[in-house]
Amino acid sequence: MTDIQPARGTHDLIGEDQRRHHHVVETARHVSGCYGFEEWITPIFEDTRVFSRTLGETSDVVTKEMYTFEDRGGDSITLRPEATAGVCRALVTNGLTQSLPRKVFCSGPMFRYERPQKGRYRQFHQIDIELIGPSEPLADAEVIACGWNILKALGVHADTVLELNTLGDQDSRAAYREALVEYFTAHKGGLSPDSLVRLERNPMRILDSKEEQDRKIVAGAPTIQPHLTEAAAAFYTKVQEYLTRFGVPFRENPRIVRGLDYYSHTAFEFVTSKLGSQGTVMAGGRYDGLVAEMGGPATPAVGLAAGVERLAMLLDAAPLAPAPVAVVPIGDEAEAAAIGILQSLRAAGIRAEMSYRGNLRRRMERANKIEARAAVILGPDDLMQGVAQVKDLKTGAQEAVAIPDIAAYLT
RNA sequence: GUGACUGUAGCCCAAUGGUAAGGCGCGGGACUGUGAUUCCCGUCACUCGGGUUCGAUUCCCGACAGUCACACCA
Known part of the structure; x- marks a missing residue:
């Protein structure tokens, strides 16, 4: 601290x-x-x-x-x-x-x-x-x-x-002000100290007073209507x-x-x-x-x-944070390829993130924490086949998707 | 400007005149390609200054801050 x-x-x-x-x-x-x-x-x-x-x-x-x-x-x-x-x-x-x-x-x-x-x-x-x-x-x-x-x-x-x-x-106000000063001066004894000051400076403010003792007097005060x-x-x-x-x-x-x-x-x-x-x-x-x-x-x-x-x-409910897609590579080689996927998602207007470290388990935990809607998992095996596993983190359903199709799949 | 209440870790919160527990979080592990569950280990604190006392996080005073209300305002 x-x-x-x-x-x-x-x-x-x-x-x-x-x-x-x-x-x-x-x-x-x-x-x-x-x-x-x-x-x-x-x-x-x-x-x-x-x-x-x-x-x-x-x-x-x-x-x-x-x-x-x-x-x-x-x-x-x-x-x-x-x-x-x-x-x-x-x-x-x-x-x-x-x-x-x-x-x-x-x-x-x-x-x-x-x-x-x-x-x-x-x-x-x-x-x-x-x-x-x-x-x-x-x-x-x-x-x-x-x-x-x-x-x-x-x-x-x-x-x-x-x-x-x-x-x-202007004219209405001047006339009304006069009427107010006359009225409140007549009731000066009952006004709160604050309102006595207002009477000097800006008598209209007395109308707005929340003071109990003022309210009774205010209730009987003239309105502006006849002075308009x-x-x-x-x-x-x-x-x-x-x-x-x-x-x-x-x-x-x-x-x-x-x-x-x-x-x-x-x-x-x-x-x-x-x-x-x-x-x-x-x-x-x-x-x-x-x-x-x-x-x-x-x-x-x-x-x-x-x-x-x-x-x-x-506001009833706070607007939700937009849910990102988490890209999850396994191993260094996959990470290099994953950067390409990351960028293609972002270029397609999809909010996408990849964490900076951690094994698969950590990265999945991280994906869950940032409330990702989906994880794009890319391991050495997937890489060889030119696919990634796209997992819906709400339902848990997972599907292999060809790498070039991932952005479209997630749109 | 006036008043009330509060001040313990990153956050929530407990107890105590003999330096403090728990939860969340965070880091690591059980679990070497699959998250939200579970278990284990670790990490982090008494707002500040004075007074009373052998000793104060605890009691008292003050400052500061926060919250809420009044005044006023969006």
Whole structure:
């Protein structure tokens, strides 16, 4: 044992973990591809301002969760805590605001300095979908539908509900905020200490409180509905209509508030009951102001992100490791010939392995251990006859096959 | 950031105030051209630092780490 430990909140993906992870990302890549999203790969670190400017000065992510450091040139660098800001930056710096809409798929590691627990890590992975350009509610619905289909393709949708809300436009929000401050100030005495802070900084967050004493007060709090401008209300209604068209079931939840400040209009979360308090498995919303804040032209956009680790945990069964074919030579002469067989199998697209040492018995044990589906046994006698014994390791059936025919036989 | 529980080999796990058992795995053998069974042999450990004690893996304190929950979030 060494005294070197993995850094806190990081984890290695090996074996089954890797297969689950890979399956989630592959599925998302494929499904989003069907919706016309194309993959971008953006840097995992950015100029700190990319995040500090956009995520909200008071958000937890910016105030205490960012991995920020100064590089050797004295620039402030931050490991990305989420993908959207980087995608918007890439859109602007590549001049792509001239060719909209853009439909972007991203995946990769994100970093947040938090206390690790189940489904929460300091380096974790997200899949991310951004639809940049359209201001129409159809776009919101399409992004959500794509997310829903990813969950379906993964087989985890049964335990998941889509909770939907609107945060309204600028005017709606301002009016609503005022109403909330008025209401919560009147009930100030009953609020939890945390919520008193929220009242100062971002009163909408109180709605999301899980504190028992807050919940009673929150239950009586005004909703945004009466404060929505006509346009914002109409937009929200449209999103719901389209969702129904896309066949996505949802439940309205007027308490949904996202953790990042850049959202407006549509906000949503896919929540599962199976993951304890880390039940949010996929979430997103509309962020019409973000591209402009990055220095680009005012550009509407919607997007979502999902936690790969959380989805991987929800998967019923881990994808199986592909079963190889084991080539088993007996003696040096056979080994030399076996290399030819090995390569012909691989050239035919068959996963094939030969161990590096051991007598027949050892090699058969080894074949069993790697869960080979078949063994190609090649001894001096076989070699003389130009055949190999191909044994099915499930059934135990064995047959002599002419060496040139082995690849076809095993396909 | 707050709290609870845990820390014994590569992994799972037992016992003990006098330095530790078992299982899996791994290596070898019974078995010199046939695996998953069986049997035998071997291999590998008390997170770290302090305190109490003749003596601490065991008791106490602290650090660190892990797990889980809260807050918050994907």
